[in-house]
Structures are given as structure tokens and as C-alpha cells.
Amino acid sequence: MAASRIGEVVRAGQATLKGGSKPENRLTSHNNCGHTSSMATTSVRSTYSLDMETMRRIDNLARRWDVSKSEVLRRALRIADEQSTRSERVEALKQLQVSMDLSRERAEGWVADIRAERDAWPTPGDGQ
Structure with missing residues (x-):
């Protein structure tokens, strides 16, 4: 077509x-x-109705990034959305750690155990 x-x-x-x-x-x-x-x-x-300070910032970013004002808004929204998602994941991890009573010492012990297990596996190409 x-x-x-x-x-x-x-x-x-x-x-x-x-x-x-x-x-x-x-x-x-x-x-x-x-x-x-x-x-x-x-x-x-x-x-949308925006205050003058917001419009000034949009104009400045559009010039700095050499893009349209619409593209500035798209990028700003994308970044804000990604950051909020990231902070939500970090908060969920913190809550999980609290619920497991995971202290620094217990976490370091767990990491050491995992490393020891990995080190015990044969290395590829060593003939085993």
C-alpha cells in the first residue's frame, strides 16, 4: 500500500x-x-495551563536539548515515570528486607554462602 x-x-x-x-x-x-x-x-x-516559570523551564530545555517543547514534555514525563517506578521497587525491597529481619550481617553471610557455592562449581573448559 x-x-x-x-x-x-x-x-x-x-x-x-x-x-x-x-x-x-x-x-x-x-x-x-x-x-x-x-x-x-x-x-x-x-x-494545558502552565505558569510562567514552568514555561520558561520548558523553553530552556527545548533550546538546550534542541528539540520541540512537546518532546521536552514527553521526555520529562518518561523520566518522572521511570523514577517513580524505580523508587517503588526500592521501597518494596526495603519492606521485604524488614519483613525478613535481614540485617547487614545476615545479608553478608548469605552472599558469602552463594559465592562459596559458585566457586565450588567446575569452571567451563577445565576438563570436568
Whole structure:
């Protein structure tokens, strides 16, 4: 199917999103190992009210990173989401350690036991 036909098919299937906004579809071109392929991507246009300090920061990051303001927001959201997920995992680990009454000494003893077990295994290529 030709790229222009793909765009027509995608536009024909547009739906109205919650709040009355419509997704914006466009074709993007990706160069993958010397092969160029086109695929439809969907964007949603939204309106937000931001204070001047936040807008100044978005503008500064857009200039520094040499990207659009939308890309700044996408990256910031991705980073914030990853950090919250990471901190949730760390907190879950801490809770697990507390529930197991895992002291530093017990943890170090466990690590030493595991290392000893690993050292007891034959080394690949030593003929055993």
C-alpha cells in the first residue's frame, strides 16, 4: 500500500477523544539498517495551563536539548515515570528486607554462602 494511501486509511479511522480533541495522524519515516520504512503515528493535541516559570523551564530545555517543547514534555514525563517506578521497587525491597529481619550481617553471610557455592562449581573448559 502506498504511503499516501496509508495516511488516508489512518485519517479515515480517526476518533474523537475524551474532551473533544482528535488524534493527529501522520506518517513518520524511520531508517533501519539502510532500509527506510514509513509507519503511521498518532499524536493528541492538548491544551494545558502552565505558569510562567514552568514555561520558561520548558523553553530552556527545548533550546538546550534542541528539540520541540512537546518532546521536552514527553521526555520529562518518561523520566518522572521511570523514577517513580524505580523508587517503588526500592521501597518494596526495603519492606521485604524488614519483613525478613535481614540485617547487614545476615545479608553478608548469605552472599558469602552463594559465592562459596559458585566457586565450588567446575569452571567451563577445565576438563570436568
